[in-house]
Amino acid sequence: MFTGIVEELGEIVAVDPARLGIRGRTVASDAKHGDSIAVNGVCLTVTDVDGDVFGVDVMGETYARTALGALVPGDRVNLERAATMATRLGGHIVQGHVDGVGEILKREKEEGWDTVHLRLPEGLAKYIVEKGSITIDGVSLTVMAIGGDEFTVGLIPTTLALTTLGLKGAGDPVHFEVDILAKHVEKLLAAREGASA
Template sequence: MFTGIVEELGTIAEVTDQGDAIRLTVEAGTVLEGTGLGDSISVNGCCLTVAELGEGRWTADLMQETLDKTSLRGAAPGDRVNLERAVTVDKRLGGHIVQGHVDGVGRILSRAPSEHWDVVEVSLPGHLARYLVDKGSITVDGVSLTVVEVRDASFTVSLIPETLARTTLGTRRVGDLVNLEADVIAKHVEKLLGGYLPSPGSTTGHGNPGSSDNPENEDD
């Protein structure tokens, strides 16, 4: 589990193609402190397991599922990446609860720079739209952000100077792909309320789970 507060920018050193998988080696410093084999590190919002450790670098294996569902399928040597170690129980939750499980890939649609911040619009896959609300949380490439506005097929965020300077979002250009993770709390609420919500095509909800919609069971 992560917080969406990027600890450092790493650099992809090597990408080894293994057919249905790749080995990704990342140069880093801060995230290697106290890190051992099997630990988790978020790379652009994708939780990866440390498989090898070296001097100033670490390696992870990315399976086909990860390549299919995240922007890391296009990773190349020299790319900068957002890195965060898994959160510990004594750490401040500065962002929001982030699992490192990418829900979908968006694309930078526009950037509107101003004197003190950038407003960035990102395309939103249809299946994620229901989880976003204005002023809610969204993870973009591993960065915890507040949604400014939810639109029909996109959303906007405002990037402060700290975010622009310390994460890859400062250099992302129009057309670039970014990993998206919706707020896990919204997904759990949807699941828990599923039994009470109307099913597709119905005009009424299920009501109380202990009640019945059969009129024969009602009192005269």
């Protein structure tokens, strides 16, 4: 489990068909084999650590459901270690299980923040509510407005400076993870309706 509070911007240093090598001084400092680290919001398992570089295996299913396959050496990625029982929940409950890949439609520079317009993949809009939480590339954010399959978020200077969202523009893909509580409520209500039919 994660909180959607990015700890550092890491750098891709190696890409193999089923493995990524990632430099991240903070997250690698205490990482060990078997630990979970969210990479752009995707929960991956550490396979090895060498100084400030850690390796993760990536299987075909993960590549098929995310944009990780487009990463190349030098690309920056959002990194967050798994939460502990003592972790402050500064964001919201995040699993690191990507629900879909969408895209940034446009950015608007405001006085003190950026407003970012995004498009959701089909089927996810029902889980998004105004003022609710969403995870974008591993970053816990609040939905400002939603209409159809498009929504907006605001990015403060800290988020712009310390995450990849400050580097991305129109047309760039992003990972979305919707609030897990919304999906559980939907399933419970569907089961209840099925039982009463």
